[in-house]
Amino acid sequence: MSAVNTENAIEARNIVKRFDGETAVDGIDLDIKKGSIFGILGPNGAGKTTTLRMLLGIIDPDEGERTLLGSLDPISKAHQVGYLPEERGLYQSMKAYDAIAFMGALRGLPLNEGRARGKQMMEDHGLGDAIDKQIRALSKGMAQTVQLLGTIVHDPDLIILDEPFSGLDALNQGKLERLIRGQADKGVTVIFSTHVIAHAERLCEEIAIVAHGKIPFMGKVSTARDRLRPQVHLETRELDGPWRSAIPADCRPLGHNWHFTLPQTGVEPLLEALIQGKAGIESLSIERPGLHDAFVHIAGEAVAKKMDEDAARDSVGEAA
Numbered sequence: 146m147s148a149v150n151t152e153n154a155i156e157a158r159n160i161v162k163r164f165d166g167e168t169a170v171d172g173i174d175l176d177i178k179k180g181s182i183f184g185i186l187g188p189n190g191a192g193k194t195t196t197l198r199m200l201l202g203i204i205d206p207d208e209g210e211r212t213l214l215g216s217l218d219p220i221s222k223a224h225q226v227g228y229l230p231e232e233r234g235l236y237q238s239m240k241a242y243d244a245i246a247f248m249g250a251l252r253g254l255p256l257n258e259g260r261a262r263g264k265q266m267m268e269d270h271g272l273g274d275a276i277d278k279q280i281r282a283l284s285k286g287m288a289q290t291v292q293l294l295g296t297i298v299h300d301p302d303l304i305i306l307d308e309p310f311s312g313l314d315a316l317n318q319g320k321l322e323r324l325i326r327g328q329a330d331k332g333v334t335v336i337f338s339t340h341v342i343a344h345a346e347r348l349c350e351e352i353a354i355v356a357h358g359k360i361p362f363m364g365k366v367s368t369a370r371d372r373l374r375p376q377v378h379l380e381t382r383e384l385d386g387p388w389r390s391a392i393p394a395d396c397r398p399l400g401h402n403w404h405f406t407l408p409q410t411g412v413e414p415l416l417e418a419l420i421q422g423k424a425g426i427e428s429l430s431i432e433r434p435g436l437h438d439a440f441v442h443i444a445g446e447a448v449a450k451k452m453d454e455d456a457a458r459d460s461v462g463e464a465a
Contacts, residue, residue, distance in 0.1 A: 151215065154179045154303050154334040155200055160209035162195050169195045171358040172209070177336060177351075182329045184345035185338040186440065187355035188451035193338040194231055196355065197307055201228060214303060224253040227301035231308045231338075233292055237281040241291050242267060244280055248295030259298055266294045270320070286317040293321065297328065304328060306337040310344055311459055322348060340455040346436040356444045366436055373434040373442055377412075379403040380427040381419070388422025391415045407431060 157175040161168065170192045177183045185193050198204045200211055202219030213219035213226070235244050245266065246259030254262075267276050272287060280288055289312070297304060306325075310318050325335050325348055339345055345352050346366060353363040362369055379392075380402050391414065396405040408415060412431060419426055434442075441449040 152178055153212075154181075155211065155213055155336070157196075157200065157211040158209055160196070160199055160206040160211055162192075162199060162204065163207055169358055170199065170206070173355075173358075173360050175200075175211075175353060175360070175363065177334065179334050180329065180332050181334060181350060182325060182348050183334070183336045184349040184352040185336065185355060186340070186342060186345055186352055186452075187338075187444075188340050188448060189455050191355045191448070192358040193355050194307055197305055197336075197338060201226065201305060222303075224299070225302045227252070227296040227299070227304040229293060229296045229304075229306045229309055231311070233289060235280045235288060235292055235295075237279065239280055240277055241272070241280060241283065241287075242276050244291055245295040245298050248292070249298040252299040252301070254299040262298050263294065266298065267291070270294065270324075286313055289313060290317065290320070293324065301333065303334045304336070306335070308339060309337050310339060310341055318344070340452050341459070342437045342440055342452065352436075354440060354444055356448045362443045369439040369443065370434050370436060373438055374409075375407040375434065376432045377403070377405050377407050377415070378428070378430045378432060379405075379419075380429075382425025382427060383423065386422045386424060388418045388424040391418035391422075401427070 153176050155175060155177040157173055159172045159174060160170060161172055162170040173192075173196060175196075185196065187193050195204070199206050200213060200219065202213065202223075210217065211219070214222045216222050236247075239247065242260055242263035245263030246254075246256050249259035249262065250256050264276050267273060270290060272290060275283055275287055280291065283291065293306075293309065296306070309321055313321060322344065325337070329335055337344075349366055351363070351365050352369065353360050354369075382401065384398060384401065391408075392403060393405045393408070396403055416429075419429075437449070440452070
């Protein structure tokens with residue numbers, strides 16, 4: 146790998162991973178800036194977890210190189226990293242604050258300091274009544290919060306969360322989003338994978354879309370959305386007139402309502418034609434495409450449908 150960019154928390158160049166002859170990750174490149182919230186979007190099975198594990202050094206790529214916090218040996222930086230795996234797991238007989246301290250100790254934090262921090266963190270996050278409870282006595286959402294607190298108790302410089310929102314109800318998802326923003330506000334780099342686009346749209350400035358082990362897009366959320374033109378929603382009193390030339394020829398009204406892609410010339414010529422042609426503008430709005438629309442455009446309808454199905458299964462799990 147060429148010289149490491151010191152502004153990046155993670156870099157990857159053409160990393161590849163195969164299992165039993167099948168390619169799970171196929172030549173991925175990544176550049177993740179320090180202090181950012183970075184989302185990795187894709188359906189289950191797209192290669193997100195394998196990618197994160199390679200970045201962390203849990204498994205090695207078959208080809209390519211990656212650096213984590215400037216090191217080609219990610220494991221050497223483990224004490225600076227907080228990692229929440231997709232497979233959750235806490236010792237059920239442990240008290241909640243002890244579980245947090247234990248996870249910190251695995252990253253080099255003295256156990257007594259971890260216990261003190263664990264108690265304070267639970268108080269700060271509304272779990273003061275559960276400090277002395279065993280993990281088995283906690284609700285699913287509370288247990289996941291405890292595990293997340295254990296992930297950050299040692300004040301890491303980099304936090305990697307694999308599907309952190311999975312299985313959480315809306316209330317706990319909101320709490321997790323606030324916690325992620327709070328860590329980023331302190332300058333911590335946060336990377337999370339998800340198959341729920343709404344979380345990435347609310348939290349991330351930059352994303353990588355993963356599909357079939359490849360990354361068809363990496364960059365700013367705004368750049369992904371700009372790949373699609375804004376949509377115009379127009380209601381007119383009149384149905385015909387010289388102003389019709391400003392509307393795409395293949396657009397047909399639904400009643401007095403018109404829906405079409407904003408022309409490349411922008412909204413000003415459209416407005417001028419509507420006003421001068423006496424179309425009688427009842428309402429006019431311009432809707433910028435959302436990240437979901439951009440995802441469909443970039444990754445394809447089949448991948449987007451799989452994402453939606455994964456998210457729907459999560460919702461069923463939350464309700465249960």
